[in-house]
Amino acid sequence: xxxxxxxxxxxxxxxxxxxxxxxxxxxxxxxxxxxxxxxxxxxxxxxxxxxxxxxxxxxxxxxxxxxxxxxxxxxxxxxxxxxxxxxxxxxxxxxxxxxxxxxxxxxxxxxxxxxxxxxxxxxxxxxxxxxxxxxxxxxxxxxxxxxxxxxxxxxxxxxxxxxxxxxxxxxxxxxxxxxxxxxxxxxxxxxxxxxxxxxxxxxxxxxxxxxxxxxxxxxxxxxxxxxxxxxxxxxxxxxxxxxxxxxxxxxxxxxxxxxxxxxxxxxxxxxxxxxxxxxxxxxxxxxxxxxxxxxxxxxxxxxxxxxxxxxxxxxxxxxxxxxxxxxxxxxxxxxxxxxxxxxxxxxxxxxxxxxxxxxxxxxxxxxxxxxxxxxxxxxxxxxxxxxxxxxxxxxxxxxxxxxxxxxxxxxx
Numbered sequence: 001x002x003x004x005x006x007x008x009x010x011x012x013x014x015x016x017x018x019x020x021x022x023x024x025x026x027x028x029x030x031x032x033x034x035x036x037x038x039x040x041x042x043x044x045x046x047x048x049x050x051x052x053x054x055x056x057x058x059x060x061x062x063x064x065x066x067x068x069x070x071x072x073x074x075x076x077x078x079x080x081x082x083x084x085x086x087x088x089x090x091x092x093x094x095x096x097x098x099x100x101x102x103x104x105x106x107x108x109x110x111x112x113x114x115x116x117x118x119x120x121x122x123x124x125x126x127x128x129x130x131x132x133x134x135x136x137x138x139x140x141x142x143x144x145x146x147x148x149x150x151x152x153x154x155x156x157x158x159x160x161x162x163x164x165x166x167x168x169x170x171x172x173x174x175x176x177x178x179x180x181x182x183x184x185x186x187x188x189x190x191x192x193x194x195x196x197x198x199x200x201x202x203x204x205x206x207x208x209x210x211x212x213x214x215x216x217x218x219x220x221x222x223x224x225x226x227x228x229x230x231x232x233x234x235x236x237x238x239x240x241x242x243x244x245x246x247x248x249x250x251x252x253x254x255x256x257x258x259x260x261x262x263x264x265x266x267x268x269x270x271x272x273x274x275x276x277x278x279x280x281x282x283x284x285x286x287x288x289x290x291x292x293x294x295x296x297x298x299x300x301x302x303x304x305x306x307x308x309x310x311x312x313x314x315x316x317x318x319x320x321x322x323x324x325x326x327x328x329x330x331x332x333x334x335x336x337x338x339x340x341x342x343x344x345x346x347x348x349x350x351x352x353x354x355x356x357x358x359x360x361x362x363x364x365x366x367x368x369x370x371x372x373x374x375x376x377x378x379x380x381x382x383x384x385x386x387x388x389x390x391x392x393x394x395x396x397x398x399x400x401x402x403x404x405x406x407x408x409x410x411x412x
Contacts, residue, residue, distance in 0.1 A: 026192020
């Protein structure tokens with residue numbers, strides 16, 4: 001059981017505090033509820049741009065990284081479709097430094113022409129390297145557009161085009177900042193050698209005066225049900241053919257999410273999992289194969305992907321995947337296999353959250369979902385799953401008309 005205390009400041013900032021006296025370090029995690037799904041069409045990549053801009057300097061701290069490092073700490077950030085997360089790991093004596101820095105860039109970020117142009121160049125170069133020059137780097141530009149027709153999850157987090165970032169004006173960037181990077185759109189979670197009441201006082205001191213923001217989100221249509229299978233062939237400068245199969249998956253808080261999470265483990269977690277054992281080890285159709293769910297807040301994707309062995313026909317490989325899925329749909333796994341998977345999942349959940357870093361990260365994420373208590377409840381959800389439920393979910397999920405299939409082939 002992870003004990004924590006939850007508070008909310010008058011300006012809307014949600015605060016989760018977890019006392020861990022065993023560690024001399026603490027993790028301060030600032031979670032902003034803004035991701036790529038909150039961007040306007042034609043202006044993609046803004047959330048990822050701010051992942052960089054937030055380190056470019058604020059009014060009272062022109063060099064964020066240097067101050068953290070001088071205090072014996074480290075920091076980083078990441079962006080996805082639903083949120084942007086910044087975290088600082090510091091000796092517990094330097095809590096005030098972390099709070100001051102996070103509060104200053106929440107209210108006083110320096111968005112000026114020179115630093116903006118610098119970070120835009122960095123982001124554009126990252127886009128070119130990772131999407132245009134890296135093998136399979138444009139995957140999510142293609143698969144996202146194939147699997148989603150209306151929902152903004154169709155746009156990759158890094159952006160649809162580097163030209164969107166190049167064209168972003170100073171006024172647009174400032175407007176994005178004022179709209180989303182405010183206390184009522186954020187969750188602050190801290191885990192480490194702290195006293196909750198004392199830390200709350202310091203949080204109030206540094207953040208309490210920051211005004212609420214308007215937080216206006218763009219409207220977007222719900223993704224319509226997929227009733228017909230989709231297929232696309234894409235050729236690029238790659239050496240190995242690859243197969244990608246995506247199915248509409250449950251939203252993060254739906255019961256089906258836990259079923260599909262276990263299904264992904266059954267099919268592709270290890271060498272002994274169903275698809276890896278049959279298609280990689282036995283039939284030798286694939287050189288590597290992976291199965292995962294995107295785990296997005298709203299309905300996402302269940303993805304099966306694999307690189308083919310030389311000389312294997314991609315249509316043959318796809319049919320082999322369907323045959324293995326049909327076999328699983330016809331015969332549920334044994335109770336022994338299920339219990340092993342459930343125990344492994346419980347182990348990963350409980351022991352993965354021993355460190356203050358993971359506890360702070362998880363508390364912030366669960367609070368953003370609106371259910372911080374999930375940090376103590378999710379293991380039980382997995383333990384309650386039955387083999388019959390998994391079989392029924394597989395029968396519901398793996399249907400030809402729900403599949404978005406991408407053949408990613410070499411040009412030659």
